[in-house]
Each structure stands twice: as structure tokens, then as C-alpha cells.
Amino acid sequence: MSNATIIFLLTLCIMILICIIVYQQFVFHNGTKAKIHEISSKLKELLDTDSDEKVTVFTDNKALIELATQINRMLEDRQKVKVEYRRAEMASKKMLSNISHDIKTPMTVILGYLEIMRLNGTQSNEMLQKVESTAQRVMGLITQFFTLAKLEAGDTDMPLERLNVNEACRENILDFYELLSQKNFEVEINIPDHILYANANKDALQRIMFNLISNAIRYGGDGKYLGMFLRADQAHIYIDIVDRGRGIEKEFADSVFDRLFMMEDSRNSAMQGNGLGLTIAKNLALQLGGDITLESQPHQKTVFTITLKKMAY
Numbered sequence: 001m002s003n004a005t006i007i008f009l010l011t012l013c014i015m016i017l018i019c020i021i022v023y024q025q026f027v028f029h030n031g032t033k034a035k036i037h038e039i040s041s042k043l044k045e046l047l048d049t050d051s052d053e054k055v056t057v058f059t060d061n062k063a064l065i066e067l068a069t070q071i072n073r074m075l076e077d078r079q080k081v082k083v084e085y086r087r088a089e090m091a092s093k094k095m096l097s098n099i100s101h102d103i104k105t106p107m108t109v110i111l112g113y114l115e116i117m118r119l120n121g122t123q124s125n126e127m128l129q130k131v132e133s134t135a136q137r138v139m140g141l142i143t144q145f146f147t148l149a150k151l152e153a154g155d156t157d158m159p160l161e162r163l164n165v166n167e168a169c170r171e172n173i174l175d176f177y178e179l180l181s182q183k184n185f186e187v188e189i190n191i192p193d194h195i196l197y198a199n200a201n202k203d204a205l206q207r208i209m210f211n212l213i214s215n216a217i218r219y220g221g222d223g224k225y226l227g228m229f230l231r232a233d234q235a236h237i238y239i240d241i242v243d244r245g246r247g248i249e250k251e252f253a254d255s256v257f258d259r260l261f262m263m264e265d266s267r268n269s270a271m272q273g274n275g276l277g278l279t280i281a282k283n284l285a286l287q288l289g290g291d292i293t294l295e296s297q298p299h300q301k302t303v304f305t306i307t308l309k310k311m312a313y
Helices: 003-049 062-120 125-152 165-175 177-182 202-219 277-287
Strands: 161-164 186-190 197-200 225-232 236-243 291-297 301-311
Touching: 003 062, 062 125, 125 277, 161 165, 161 202, 165 177, 165 186, 165 197, 165 202, 165 225, 165 236, 197 202, 202 225, 202 236, 202 277, 202 301, 277 291, 277 301
Parallel strands: 186 225
Antiparallel strands: 161 197, 197 301, 225 236, 236 301, 291 301
């Protein structure tokens, strides 16, 4: 075989290989383009129909597989936001419904007493006192409602400072001393001698402790016990508010901080709860960079624990 023939055959082989490569590139390009178009069409369909489906693509192209994976991650995040929005919307509707009920009932009482006084043409001190007491309950409810609304909207000025937590605990438990004595509570307090400083806001912390202590007296009063324990580790300060009352069953433990969550007898006039105190306390703690947790063994021990960021001495 002559050299010219060999060169011709080699050239022909090279040309064939080049044609094969070009064809493969053409097919690959068109296939990739088709898959991208398929992904785009599917994504548009999911967004237009507000579907919870995922984008699926059948290909060996790693780049396209990674693209579909990231798109599905984004769709999952979108679904989580939708679920949270719906949950918040339902909670808001429930809250407004309960607020309307809680405001309507005492207002009906107020109007009733006023009507009796108008018809009798006399003013009864007892009736006036009941009207005033009921009106104060309404104002307290409205105040708490708007406090919670401002907290959830992030519209609350809460400057943090180096706060003496020992002193804050003493001040708050002293505010309840007379009430606890009248109710014959056993009070146990353990506040260490060395001062613990937290990065917190004094007014917010006082509001948190007031709500938790009030809650312990109101709902745990049958145990006739209130404990306050202050402790710390290297990073955090913990304030335990303890009672030995009826406690909270496990199935309700995750709901006690929800807006307007109330136990069955909390609408009893002796209880006078409105379901906002613990929610406000939880929101305040979170805005301080801390938290409030609950552990309860009914009729044995119920502990609400405030967690705060500890500051160096």
C-alpha cells in the first residue's frame, strides 16, 4: 500500500472521528437544552398551580441533576414558609375570635350594671366597684394584646445592658410576698451570694418573671408552694420558677406558649387567665437572646426555666 493511500485513509479516519465528535456535541447540546426547557416548564407549572410537587429530571448530566436538586431545595423552603404562614394565619384568626369573646363578655357586664343604675336612678358603690373592676380587666386584656402584637412585629425598643440578675430575682419575689403570705404558700428561694450578670433588659426580665410567678400562683396554687432558684454555667444564667400544683400534661406542654392557649378551667372567673401571659414572656425571652422552657410532672413539680446570656464579671 502506497504512502499516499495510507495518508488518505488516516485523513478519512480523522475526518470521521471529527464528524462523530461534532455530532455528539450537537446531540449533547440539544439534549441539555431540551432538559433545561423541561425543568423550566415543570417549575413554571408548579409555581402557577401552587403545587407541592418536586422537579424530576431523568439524565446522566451531573450539572442538570445538581440544578434540579437545588431547585427542589428552594421549593421545599417555599413549602415550609407556606405552612408556617397558614399556621400563623389560623392562630391569628383564633386569637381574634377569642379576644372578641373575652372583651365582649366583660363589656356586657359593664353595660348591664350601667343599665340597672340608669333604671333605678341611683348609684350603688358596689355596682360602681364591679363596673370599675370589669373595665380594668378589659383594659388589661387590650394592653396585653397590643403588647404581644408589638413584640411579634419587632416594634419594641429593648436595649440590652449588664444586669444584676440576683437583685432582679429578689425584687420580683418581694413584690409577691404579701400575696404569697395571704395564700399560705411555702416559699423556697435559692439565690447565690456571688452576683450573676446577664446581657438583658431589666423591664423585660421583670415582665417575664412577673408573668411566670403569677402563672404559678394562679394555676399551681393548689400545691401551696413556690420556688425560685438562680443558677448558671459558663455561658448562661438560669432562673427556675417552680410550683407543685396540678401541672401540665405532656400533650399540652408544647402548646402552653401559643397565643391564647388556655387549660379547660382557665376561663373560670377564679382563674381569670387570658392565655397571653406565657406567650408574651416567651417572646420577651427570645428577644433577649434567651428562652423559656417547661418541665412538668402533674401534682409533683412544674418548672418554668428562663435562660439568659451570661456576662463576665
